[in-house]
Amino acid sequence: MSGRYSTGLCYCGSGLDNHQLLDARGIFCGYVCEKCEAEKRSHYRPDIFEDGDYWADEPIDDDY
Numbered sequence: 001m002s003g004r005y006s007t008g009l010c011y012c013g014s015g016l017d018n019h020q021l022l023d024a025r026g027i028f029c030g031y032v033c034e035k036c037e038a039e040k041r042s043h044y045r046p047d048i049f050e051d052g053d054y055w056a057d058e059p060i061d062d063d064y
């Protein structure tokens with residue numbers, strides 16, 4: 001997967017290299033490693049990592 005880059009060891013203390021956790025829209029959610037990625041993802045709605053249209057249910061109010 002491109003677009004992932006590490007800043008060094010993960011902040012969770014695992015001793016593993018971290019990488020960027022990005023949602024389906026490429027929005028940065030934090031730095032994770034393979035040990036804490038699942039835990040970090042659990043703080044977010046799971047669909048934001050799978051469905052890039054997750055905000056599309058907001059009505060578009062074009063009132064000009």
Ligand SMILES: [Zn+2]
Pocket residue numbers: 010011012013014032033034035036037
């Ligand atoms: Zn970690």
